[in-house]
Amino acid sequence: NAGVMQNPRHLVRRRGQEARLRCSPMKGHSHVYWYRQLPEEGLKFMVYLQKENIIDESGMPKERFSAEFPKEGPSILRIQQVVRGDSAAYFCASSYMGDFTDTQYFGPGTRLTVL
Amino acid sequence: GDSVTQMEGPVTLSEEAFLTINCTYTATGYPSLFWYVQYPGEGLQLLLKATKADDKGSNKGFEATYRKETTSFHLEKGSVQVSDSAVYFCALTLGNDMRFGAGTRLTVKP
Numbered sequence: 001n002a003g004v005m006q007n008p009r010h011l012v013r014r015r016g017q018e019a020r021l022r023c024s025p026m027k028g029h030s031h032v033y034w035y036r037q038l039p040e041e042g043l044k045f046m047v048y049l050q051k052e053n054i055i056d057e058s059g060m061p062k063e064r065f066s067a068e069f070p071k072e073g074p075s076i077l078r079i080q081q082v083v084r085g086d087s088a089a090y091f092c093a094s095s096y097m098g099d100f101t102d103t104q105y106f107g108p109g110t111r112l113t114v115l
Numbered sequence: 116g117d118s119v120t121q122m123e124g125p126v127t128l129s130e131e132a133f134l135t136i137n138c139t140y141t142a143t144g145y146p147s148l149f150w151y152v153q154y155p156g157e158g159l160q161l162l163l164k165a166t167k168a169d170d171k172g173s174n175k176g177f178e179a180t181y182r183k184e185t186t187s188f189h190l191e192k193g194s195v196q197v198s199d200s201a202v203y204f205c206a207l208t209l210g211n212d213m214r215f216g217a218g219t220r221l222t223v224k225p
Contacts, residue, residue: 042215106158
């Protein structure tokens, strides 16, 4: 049973380009969460999605960032016009239930470097 | 707002030493509490959790007890191994949100 998959594992972008990060949840999970981890810091919640719905995006910057979780295919975190401050590790997690007390299973992360 | 404060690192111990990593929380309700571990270059893995007061979570020799009176969830292990070297995160969930501490880096030397 494959765990949470994220790709790419490493992504390098120049300032002003777009970054697309993909997350495939564990089989049977329909709840996806995105987190950002800055160097030497903890994870910061960004957004919580169910299939075709954004449930909570309170942690996501209002501009340049968007997320989706379509009926078919992986969840996508999209960052437009990247800046150096977007450099971070982005982790996706999935859970079976939408209750936050349910265990979240994390992917290996995508490390974004903006030059 | 709801938050987690954990002991600053880094922590360096010799093999077989006793480990304590402190974690305290602030929450308006009754959160669930978690410890996650992150090995180099990997994502977070759930280590243990407790969902109500006085619950004890345990796994792989680690344990933590949900103490409502002191709003704490300290992580302990009686005898650490080199393979326990990692970053440990305390976290809480309350409603539709999950908050993480800043992480504590543990290095265990042979």
